[in-house]
Amino acid sequence: MKIKGQLGWLTLLCLILAFSSLSCAKLKRDHFLSTASKAHDSGNYEKAIKNYKKALEIRPDDITVHCNLGVAHLELGQMAKVRVEIAKIAELGDQETADYLKNLIRKKAKLE
Secondary structure, three states: OHHHHHHHHHHHHHHHHHHHHHHHHHHHHHHHHOOOHHHOOOHHHHHHHHHHHHHHHHOOOHHHHHHHHHHHHHOOOOOHHHHHHHHHHHOOOHHHHHHHHHHHHHHHHHOO
């Protein structure tokens, strides 16, 4: 009987640790995204890029973050890096968002 009780507590402890690590990763990701968004809005694209990349380390399949990263690269005129993000977005299966970034490149080229 004592072993069953210990296993129950061990299972509970493992579940708590698993959920807390997931929560920790989400909190870190949310922090990186908030910092990136504020930096992006204020025109500090280098800082935005740094934080978007950190958020992608936690969740690499986030299409919205890849798009925002592409836009930040676009603002800095880093077209090769924008195209990398377009390819990644298309690879993740969102051609509409990839096309959106392609259109932003065209619009920027027309303005220059």
